Amino acid sequence: MDALLFLNLLWQRLPPVVKPTALAANDAYFSRLRFIL
Structure with a gap:
């Protein structure tokens, strides 16, 4: 949750x-990730 908050601030x-x-x-990046999985 802290990471998400940090990313949101960023x-x-x-x-x-x-x-x-x-x-x-x-x-x-995510489409590549989905392709790998």
């Missing part, structure tokens, strides 16, 4: 320009 501090890139990278 996310709020990100500049708006970085967010779409982070989301895209996150998406790619």
Whole structure:
């Protein structure tokens, strides 16, 4: 739970320009993870 809270705080501090890139990278990572599993 603490990790999620930390990530949430980190996310709020990100500049708006970085967010779409982070989301895209996150998406790619999870789809790769799903592919492996």
